[in-house]
Amino acid sequence: MLTRLARLINRYIRPYWGLLTIVIVLQTIATIMSLYLPTLNARIIDEGVVKGDPGYIWSTGGVMLLLSAVQGAAQIGAVWAGANAAMQFGRDVRTAIFNRALSFSTQELNKFGAPSLITRNTNDVQQVQMLVLMTAVMLVSAPITMVGGVFMALREDAGLSWIILAAVVILGIGIVVLIVNMGPLFEKMQKRIDALNRVLREQITGIRVVRAFVREPHEAVRFEKTNAELVDVTTKVGRLMAFLFPFVGFIMNISTVGVMWFGAHRIASGDIQIGQLTAFIAYLMQILISVMMTTMLLVMAPRAAVSADRIMEVLDTESSVAPPAQPKQANQARGTVVFDGVSFAYPGAEAPVLKDVSFTLTPGKTTAIIGSTGAGKSTLINLIPRLFDVTGGRVLVDGVDVRELDPDDLWSRIGLVPQKPYLFTGTVASNLRYGKPDATDGELWEALTVAQAADFVRERDGELESDIAQGGTNVSGGQRQRLAIARALVKKPGVYVFDDSFSALDVATDARLRAALAPVTRDASVLVVAQRISTITSADEILVMDDGQIVGRGTHEQLLASNPTYQEIVESQLSAEEAA
Template sequence: MLQRLARLINRYIRPYWGLLSIVIVLQTIATIMSLYLPTLNARIIDEGVVTGDTDFIWGTGGVMLLLSAVQGAAQIGAVWAGANTAMQFGRDVRAAIFERALSFSARELNRFGAPSLITRTTNDVQQVQMLVLMTAIMLVGAPITMVGGVIMALREDAGLSWIIFAAVVILGAGIVVLIVNMGPLFELMQKRIDTLNRVLREQITGIRVVRAFVREPHEARRFDTANAELVDTATKVGRLMAFLFPFVGLIMNVSTVGVMWFGAQRIESGDIQIGQLTAFISYLMQILISVMMTTMLLVMAPRAAVCADRIMEVLETDSSVAPPASPVAPSGERGHVLFDRVSFAYPGAEEPVIRDISFELTPGTTTAIIGSTGSGKTTLISLIPRLFDATAGRVLVDGVDVRDLDPDTLWARIGLVPQKPYLFSGTIASNLRYGKPDATDEELWDALRVAQAEPFVLDKEGRLESEIAQGGTNVSGGQRQRLAIARALVKKPSVYIFDDSFSALDVATDARLRAALRPETASAAVLVVAQRVSTITGADLILVLDDGEIVGRGTHEELLTTNATYREIVESQLSAEEAAA
């Protein structure tokens, strides 16, 4: 884990070596000033106070004031530069995680899970960022203070040096024991933060289901359990942290008493003077404080290492749908899609989800896919925009395998309306312009008209500028579907994919929408996945999917007479008169 922490910091700190150089220079200046001040103070006591030399006291005191001012200014500058370095480091790491997550296929996203990715982007980055901040602030100061403090203390009186050695050894041993016990707890804490985020996200997202089934008490208990587990781990960490400062304080106080006790005897014997003893105590405090500050870094390091390990796990995970090294330009007819003996299996699955699928979409035609739940319909259409990659066979768009197309070129040709339409926080206009940022208001209204969404948008006070909540939770399911359809229409792609996108519409609205869609999509290829037979009766080709295989293909009339599976679906939904129509 420490190796990954070092790699992460080294990778993203490189652009800020200039700022770090400023930190090093300023910290060096501040540390040298702080090391020289006790010596000046000792000279005031031994050479000025004892002899009554007022001029020497004022002169040396003035020098001390000047050095203190320089020290303070250098320390402020070092903290400013260090904070800037740490904040920009955190920004870059968050951006890197976000960009990598955007490149993931559904396979990687399912592996990590949204709550864990959120935790890694926020809390985990914050922990590493704090380590970088503390390291930058104490990068030079603590080592120089420890080494320089020992040298300066020995200059004052070598006879008391054994006290420094004993204090540092005892303090170091206690710190090592502390860190060894903290490492596993920090790893457990990050996992429990993941769990808490997952439970909270599920409950907020599924609040309607929770209330519909009156499961508030059950969900409250789930949250309490996750919360209590996190509190329990955090409390154990807190107890160890609480032990640290009293322990350090005890060592510092005992060391001070020891210096004063044995120092008094050396003063009495004439080996040292009072000012030298005062300076020695100051250097002892500086050494122990620098050890304590280093301890804080060492205490933070295990948790930061755990967080860095989780961050690097994301950054070092390659997407299973990586863009091609040498993209191929589309060469075929625009709006042509070909499935050539395509199969797909999820990692670790015993059987493929879809097997040996072959069909094609051509411009100006509508192809429909129907089948029972779990037959592989959504997986099948996900292969066109490369949400997954086929494990066997090829999917070609405009004559080129989708794995060889530049992702932007591929996605520019596809308008996907997913099974669960998602709207982003903003306005109706900002959501409709998602695929075409420069679309005019007239283009938006045209798309709304076709999608049968114009009436309810006109009824809203802000119309196109009406607010949309995250996920579109402030509009109904049918309105959300129609806005998602309008969003795809604004883009004007050459291939439309509707994944059960009419399920929330009543029969009359569904019919009007399909009638309005025909002229709008006349020059494009249209692929419709549907559960409702009435939605696809007018399709040029209907594919019947069962257990991942195509078991029938043809028009509505042809399948009624030739395919038992399709006829069974129709008879389960329509009356005998409707089936014959």
């Protein structure tokens, strides 16, 4: 884990070496000033006060004030530069995680899960960022203070040096014990934060289902259990942390008492003076405080290492849908999609989801796919925009294998309306312009009219500028589907893919929408996945899927006369009169 932590910091801190150099220089200056001040204080006591020389007190005191001012200014500058470097480091790591997550296929997104990716991009980055900040502020001053403090203390009186050695050894042993016990707890803590985020996300997203089934008490218990598990681990960490500072304080106080006890005897014997003893105590405190600062870094390091491990797991994961090294350009003509012997199997699956699927989408033609749940319809749809890559055969868009086509070029040719339409926080207009930012209001209203959404948008306060909540939760399911369809229409792609996108519409609205859609999409290829027979009866070609294979193809009338699977689907939905 520490190796990954070092890799992460080294990779993203490089642009800020200039700021870190400033930190090192300023911290060195501040530390040297702080190490020299106790010696000057000792001289004031031994040379000025004892000998009664006011001039010496004033002159040396003035030097101390000047050094203190330099020390304060240097520390302020060092903290500013260190904080700047750490915050920019955190920004870059968050950006890297976000960009890597955007490149993931559905396979990698399912592997990590949205709650875990959110935690890694927020809490985990914060842990490493804080370590970088504390390291920048303390890494220079702590070693210099420890080494310089020992040297300066020995200059004042070598006879008391054994007290420093004993205090540092005892502190070191205590630190090692703490770190050994904290490492595993930090790993558990991050995993339980993931679990808490997952439960909270599920409950907020699924609040309607929770209320519909009157499961509030059950979900409350579930949340309390997950929360209690996090509290349990956090409490254990807190207990160890609570032990740390009293332990350090105890060692510091005992060491001070020891120095004063044995130092008093040495003053009485004439080996040292009062000022020297005062300086020695000051140096002892500086040494122990620097040890405590190092302790804080060492305590933070295990948790930051766990977080870095989780961050690097994301950054080191390559998408299974990698962009081509040398992208090819597709034909200028837009709208032809060819499935050539396509097979697909999920990693580790016993059997493929799709088996030897072949068909062609051509401009001006509507192709429909129908089949039972689990037949592989949505998986097939996802292969066109390359949300997955085929494991056998190939998918060509405008004459080029999608695995060789530039991703931006590929996505610009496809207008996908997913099975579960998602709207983003913003307005109706911002959602409709998602695929075409420069679309005019006229184009938006045209798309809304075709999608049968213009009426309800006009009824909303603000019309195109009316607010849309995250996920589109402030509009109904049917309205959400129609807005998603309008969003695809605004883009005006060469291929329209509707993945069961009319399921939330009533039959009359469905019929009106399809009638309005026909002239708009007459120059494009249209692929419709549907569960409802009435949605696809007018399609130019209907593909019947069962168990990942195409078991029938033809028009509604042809399949009704010859395909048993299609006949079974029709009989389950329509009366004999409707079927005829």
